[in-house]
Amino acid sequence: MDDDELKPAVELVDITKAFPGVVANDAISFSLRRGEVHILLGENGAGKSTLISILSGMLTPDAGQIIIDGEPAEIRSPRDALDAGIGTVYQHSLLVPTLTVLDNMMLGTNRSFRLDRVHAQKRMHELTQLLDVEIDPDARVGDLALGQRQQAEIIRALWSSERVLVLDEPTSMLTPQGVQSLGRVMRRLAERGLSVVFITHKLNEAIDFGDRITVLRRGRKVGELEPLQMVGKGVDDLKDEIIALMFGASSAGADANPSGNIEKAEWLDQQPVCFRLVDVEIQGDGPKPILDGITLELRRGEVLGIAGIDGNGQKELAEVIAGQRPLLHGQVYLDDKEIQRLSVAKRQDLGIRYVTDDRHGEGTVGQLSIAINSVIKRIGQRPFWRRTRIRHAVINEFARTMIAEQDVRTPNEKVPIATLSGGNMQKIVVGRELAKGPRVVVYNKPTYGLDVKTMQVVLNQIVEQARRGTTAILISTELDELISASDRIAVMYEGRITGILPSRPGIEAQLGELMTGASA
Amino acid sequence: MTDILSTVFLASLLSGGVISAVPLIYAGLGEAISERSGVLNLGLEGMMVAGAYAGFVATLNSGSIWFGLFVGGIAGLVVSLFMVGLCVYLNADQIVVGIALTLGATGVTALLHSAQYSKSYPRLPKAGVLSIPLLSKIPVVGVGLFSQHASTYLVLVLVAGAMWFFRSTRIGLNIKAAGDQPHALEAAGGNPRRTRTVAVMTAGFLAGVGGAHIALIGAGLFVPGVTNGAGDIGIVLAMLARGKLWWIVAGAGLIGVSLSLTTALQLIGLNIPIDAVQMLPFLLIIVVLFIFGRDSYLPAALCLPYDREAR
Ligand SMILES: Nc1ncnc2c1ncn2[C@@H]1O[C@H](COP(=O)(O)OP(=O)(O)OP(=O)(O)O)[C@@H](O)[C@H]1O
Ligand SMILES: [Mg+2]
Numbered sequence: 001m002d003d004d005e006l007k008p009a010v011e012l013v014d015i016t017k018a019f020p021g022v023v024a025n026d027a028i029s030f031s032l033r034r035g036e037v038h039i040l041l042g043e044n045g046a047g048k049s050t051l052i053s054i055l056s057g058m059l060t061p062d063a064g065q066i067i068i069d070g071e072p073a074e075i076r077s078p079r080d081a082l083d084a085g086i087g088t089v090y091q092h093s094l095l096v097p098t099l100t101v102l103d104n105m106m107l108g109t110n111r112s113f114r115l116d117r118v119h120a121q122k123r124m125h126e127l128t129q130l131l132d133v134e135i136d137p138d139a140r141v142g143d144l145a146l147g148q149r150q151q152a153e154i155i156r157a158l159w160s161s162e163r164v165l166v167l168d169e170p171t172s173m174l175t176p177q178g179v180q181s182l183g184r185v186m187r188r189l190a191e192r193g194l195s196v197v198f199i200t201h202k203l204n205e206a207i208d209f210g211d212r213i214t215v216l217r218r219g220r221k222v223g224e225l226e227p228l229q230m231v232g233k234g235v236d237d238l239k240d241e242i243i244a245l246m247f248g249a250s251s252a253g254a255d256a257n258p259s260g261n262i263e264k265a266e267w268l269d270q271q272p273v274c275f276r277l278v279d280v281e282i283q284g285d286g287p288k289p290i291l292d293g294i295t296l297e298l299r300r301g302e303v304l305g306i307a308g309i310d311g312n313g314q315k316e317l318a319e320v321i322a323g324q325r326p327l328l329h330g331q332v333y334l335d336d337k338e339i340q341r342l343s344v345a346k347r348q349d350l351g352i353r354y355v356t357d358d359r360h361g362e363g364t365v366g367q368l369s370i371a372i373n374s375v376i377k378r379i380g381q382r383p384f385w386r387r388t389r390i391r392h393a394v395i396n397e398f399a400r401t402m403i404a405e406q407d408v409r410t411p412n413e414k415v416p417i418a419t420l421s422g423g424n425m426q427k428i429v430v431g432r433e434l435a436k437g438p439r440v441v442v443y444n445k446p447t448y449g450l451d452v453k454t455m456q457v458v459l460n461q462i463v464e465q466a467r468r469g470t471t472a473i474l475i476s477t478e479l480d481e482l483i484s485a486s487d488r489i490a491v492m493y494e495g496r497i498t499g500i501l502p503s504r505p506g507i508e509a510q511l512g513e514l515m516t517g518a519s520a
Numbered sequence: 521m522t523d524i525l526s527t528v529f530l531a532s533l534l535s536g537g538v539i540s541a542v543p544l545i546y547a548g549l550g551e552a553i554s555e556r557s558g559v560l561n562l563g564l565e566g567m568m569v570a571g572a573y574a575g576f577v578a579t580l581n582s583g584s585i586w587f588g589l590f591v592g593g594i595a596g597l598v599v600s601l602f603m604v605g606l607c608v609y610l611n612a613d614q615i616v617v618g619i620a621l622t623l624g625a626t627g628v629t630a631l632l633h634s635a636q637y638s639k640s641y642p643r644l645p646k647a648g649v650l651s652i653p654l655l656s657k658i659p660v661v662g663v664g665l666f667s668q669h670a671s672t673y674l675v676l677v678l679v680a681g682a683m684w685f686f687r688s689t690r691i692g693l694n695i696k697a698a699g700d701q702p703h704a705l706e707a708a709g710g711n712p713r714r715t716r717t718v719a720v721m722t723a724g725f726l727a728g729v730g731g732a733h734i735a736l737i738g739a740g741l742f743v744p745g746v747t748n749g750a751g752d753i754g755i756v757l758a759m760l761a762r763g764k765l766w767w768i769v770a771g772a773g774l775i776g777v778s779l780s781l782t783t784a785l786q787l788i789g790l791n792i793p794i795d796a797v798q799m800l801p802f803l804l805i806i807v808v809l810f811i812f813g814r815d816s817y818l819p820a821a822l823c824l825p826y827d828r829e830a831r
Contacts, residue, residue: 056707058706058707058828058829059828059829060829077706077709077711077828078706078707078708078709079709079710079711082708082709083709088707090707094701094703094704094707094708095701095704096696096697096700096701096704096705097700097701097820098696098700098701098819098820099693099696099697099700103693103696104704104708106690106693107693107694107697107704107705107708107710108705108708108709108710109708109709110690110693111690112690113689113690113691114688114689114690115688115689115690115693156708160709418830
């Protein structure tokens with residue numbers, strides 16, 4: 001490594017940014033070298049997104065400076081950042097859902113009066129090949145699966161990154177293969193001299209892909225690991241070190257889920273079957289059914305994992321159970337009662353809950369307070385409403401309890417939920433469904449965007465709830481998490497269940513085969 | 521009953537229909553552009569009134585209809601600057617500001633008119649027409665459709681141009697993004713506020729021209745209330761058309777004909793209540809849209825002020 005490479009390409013110096021009630025960035029300094037992949041870590045609400053939004057011009061800092069190639073730079077808007085060659089994938093999708101993928105790509109990058117679709121198409125083709133993905137340029141972004149949308153987002157950022165590429169939790173919606181290929185792309189870009197900032201909550205990714213790691217905690221920079229500190233150490237030691245930095249020394253080695261599988265299996269055998277799907281089928285736009293003869297039986301207190309590559313019918317299955325989608329045929333039973341014709345609200349009353357993976361779209365109403373969002377699925381119901389009158393005191397109290405229980409980082413329960421960091425918002429979405437007698441809960445990627453500790457808390461919560469008799473259906477693309485939390489794991493492929501395995505360590509390969517339809 | 525079907529009756533019905541439809545198209549087109557960028561422009565009627573008055577004064581003094589239309593456009597644009605300043609930059613409530621602008625412009629023009637022209641009530645000479653060769657000779661429909669003031673054809677060209685503009689230009693794309701996801705536009709390097717400014721000013725200009733068209737070509741004079749709610753109809757048209765610009769033309773045509781139908785029926789002595797006839801086209805539009813308009817939409821960020829740092 002010569003001197004030139006060690007000189008920072010971009011430097012953020014003493015950046016401070018406060019929002020009402022919180023200092024999101026407190027004199028943070030952060031530097032980027034040419035050709036490095038720099039990992040930014042920190043718990044939910046640590047200030048990562050805020051820091052990179054300042055770099056990308058979306059936020060103006062209260063104090064501090066940005067230095068590019070040794071010269072102080074004025075970044076007053078995203079335009080300035082893009083012109084300086086800084087491309088960003090934001091944590092919350094920033095594509096226009098009503099426009100096509102190609103139109104989104106041309107937005108801001110097409111500088112001439114006429115739109116040059118031919119040119120854009122060519123460039124998009126290059127970039128999809130670089131990323132090794134396939135996206136229909138004429139599809140409306142709103143119609144894409146979340147994983148594909150994220151890929152489109154990455155392509156858009158690559159479009160204008162000549163100096164820096166910032167990725168704020170880009171892997172939360174990608175498949176394991178997608179993550180690996182993104183890792184390779186980042187390396188390739190770094191080799192070409194780009195600096196990459198990569199934010200993630202997955203320590204494995206951080207250690208695999210990163211050259212350097214910076215850790216934030218509660219708005220402050222609390223540590224930096226140089227490449228030399230990272231090599232020659234065992235992965236587990238490194239993880240412990242990082243976790244200690246992220247959460248403070250006391251919580252090092254946060255306990256993995258103690259599942260005690262054998263005892264639980266015996267206990268489960270004695271529990272009654274309380275939830276069944278029989279031959280459920282729903283039709284899509286195409287000739288193939290989206291769900292094709294799904295039959296499942298769940299016992300009281302069981303956690304059934306659903307594995308599968310994104311877009312193989314998992315979301316639709318969740319929506320069928322929640323009541324948001326009509327069936328073509330088949331039955332859904334709770335105990336022995338047919339419920340497939342009941343409305344969403346009726347099913348809610350019966351204890352069927354759905355934790356959506358779309359926390360911005362269906363999950364929350366951004367402009368409303370945390371308190372209202374915490375009861376938004378129970379509008380008009382007691383005790384939050386009496387006759388038609390809203391009872392703010394009761395709702396606020398309820399929200400405060402939830403905030404305390406879930407450890408949500410927020411000044412108070414009255415702020416708009418959109419001001420929460422992504423992970424903290426997720427805590428509300430999960431907490432809300434667990435309140436008031438859940439019987440069957442469908443979790444669709446419940447840990448997406450959560451820091452390691454919170455993720456463990458949520459998984460433990462699911463397992464705990466199950467022990468107390470709540471049946472859980474856990475949809476996820478993370479095999480580790482499925483194996484640690486589930487009793488059995490069903491694999492979905494093209495709308496069918498291709499296999500159900502008892503969950504134990506070491507079945508990853510088997511699951512992987514089922515997921516790609518190889519052994520179906 | 522033969523009267524109703526007589527050629528003269530039909531021709532004048534059509535011709536009158538077109539004359540009332542054209543300002544509605546100007547207004548509806550302007551509103552559609554503004555809405556597409558995320559600004560619900562309820563000041564449209566005010567911009568039309570301003571355009572009608574300013575255009576009238578300009579033509580009266582210069583003798584040129586085209587100059588009057590242009591000045592009318594500028595007047596509409598000036599009124600729209602209030603909307604830009606208050607709503608786009610100061611994030612004031614679009615509905616409140618829009619209504620205030622309409623009331624304000626109506627009042628101011630009435631005042632100016634009574635101060636200047638209440639004694640003389642000047643009228644303008646009848647506007648010349650542009651007869652399209654051959655087509656204007658078609659019996660019945662020829663005169664009505666193809667022998668009108670050139671501004672009539674201009675507005676159709678503008679509608680087609682706007683469609684091309686939205687599909688094929690950078691600014692058109694930016695306007696769509698500003699109305700649907702302004703943060704996405706900003707993140708991509710665009711400027712939502714500037715984009716909305718362009719859209720609202722365009723709407724103001726078009727509404728102003730439309731207002732002037734009413735005064736100069738339709739009525740041949742200015743009196744307070746000469747626009748007679750054309751701006752509000754324009755808003756309804758844009759809302760119902762939901763982004764599909766040709767629907768504005770179709771809707772305006774329907775309403776125009778029915779407006780002239782009321783007059784025509786009264787002329788031949790059939791006394792059907794005006795309200796009943798005027799209601800018809802709206803019912804029709806709603807039915808038609810119900811059938812064909814399902815895949816259209818209103819911009820997601822319509823009526824929402826934009827602030828980069830808020831989330
Ligand atoms: N626009 C805003 N208005 C008010 N508060 C905000 C705003 N943006 C961020 N915050 C607050 O600033 C703090 C830092 O948020 P930030 O989004 O940077 O966290 P993060 O590290 O990205 O967390 P996560 O891992 O959950 O995404 C949080 O407490 C958040 O609630
Ligand atoms: Mg974040």
